[in-house]
Amino acid sequence: MFFLPIGDAPNPRGFRPWVMWAVLTLNVAVYLLYTLPLGQIPVDSMDPRLWQLHLPVGLGAVSAWDVLVWERGFRPFAPSLADAFTSMFMHGGLGHLAGNMLFLWIYGDNVEHRLGRLGAVVVYLGTGLAAVAGHAALSPSSPLPMIGASGAVSGLLGVYFVLFPHNQVRAALGLFPFFFRVIHLPARWVLGAYLVLDNLLPVLFGAEGPVAYGAHIGGFVSGAGVAWLVARRGEAQAVSAQAQTPMERVIRALQAGEIDVAAAEGSVVSPEALGALPVSALTPLATALASRGEAARALGALRFALLRGGSDADAARLHLTSGMILLKAGDEGAATQQLLRVTAVAPESAEAEAARRLLPELLGARGGR
Template structure:
């Protein structure tokens, strides 16, 4: 299941979410403008290297502790940054508006730090830099699940080869399935060899669920139940009882 949009509108403008997306894209464009060797050097300087975090090697450019945060805005490929920003676009606004801008920014950074440390602890001698916003975004997903477990999410599925369908399912199913996949993949992965940082996803997600009750506004309840919705198969969209159309993804 690959999420493409949700139908869970909230009043307000998620300025911090938009700003994080803009910064990540700008940093990636800067990376792409560098020669290949300089781009690799930038990942080493601003990525979170486990061996450096735990004191067995030295890095330059910024203090070692700061790489935990700079690494959240670095990405290794177009697919890497694109997938991460899509998830943040879909789920970040609801979480930001449930917390407020300043709290959300602190929450995002704390979840990202927890995710980086969770991954680094799996292979503390690794010299492969950890980069990407996925750990912090995993925290956003964990918070979204706790606040909006019944939010409706539109996902792409491929039940048969070359046959793609769009279905609408509760976020509990989408995000619960996503977490299980990350956890099982983490059990079979070797953090010292690089690749997808599954334990960062697991650590960030758990941090998001733990921190959501602390960072959310007092008037925002947990485990919210959404307004009943009706799926019209003839139109291929979803309506509220009042006839309101679905909330679209970034390209709609």
């Protein structure tokens, strides 16, 4: 019987996980450019590198790839930070590569979408290093090199486990040639089974073999820890946002350049409070409010800003914005009065030039009635 995850749901629509695609491409490129060709090149049993690296001989032909693995794979017996990084992109065979890349393909897009491009890079490499540390902790004196993306991919699985508790995994289940079906299971069931059945239990029962259980556990746990911190930060930000007044949220959105968000928050703020904003922030906000059907609130805020006083340039900008809002609302008479005031308070300004371009048509329309 076999059980093979083949997809997950839901996935972010229209999102391209460039980081995960780049990681996948790099791993495949290393396999095609190094693993395959070097694996076909035999190394003489008297090559001094075999003795310098303490590479066991006499167990069969040694290839140039075997030598590279011993040179650049991570060995707890002789740890190196550079080897810790290079080992993440080396694989022992096609099956080893395919399994890791399948899991990267299934789970990586959601993680990258949630953490962002830079966050995905940092977490992938960081949990990969944590995986190396986990392997070294369980096998501190091992002279054998560890290679593969399994630890870093396990880190992504740990992130996924925490941040996507309600997602489903699509898996192929079968017993060839008797039956085959595709089933859907909660993602946490599948990932929990991977951690406990495939890694923790073998360690507890002293299983031996080529699998770096410590790397898988270290990567998964570190990824879950990072995700827990991300989730806690998100909760704290949500609580902070709820604790802010609507006006505070308007100001914060304006500072971030998010005019539409500011307009949405400003739809429950009084015109008088909005009118206290700097003119440079109020005028685009008023325009956005009017476009949301809040023209009366926008015009009220502009009137309060005019009553507050200020420079002629500010007054011209406020009158022009009021005129444009009134014009879009179909009140040509009131719009004309606002535009005329622009030309009166600051006749040499850019706002006055904009008003003059509109006034002839408006005055002509009024005169023809």
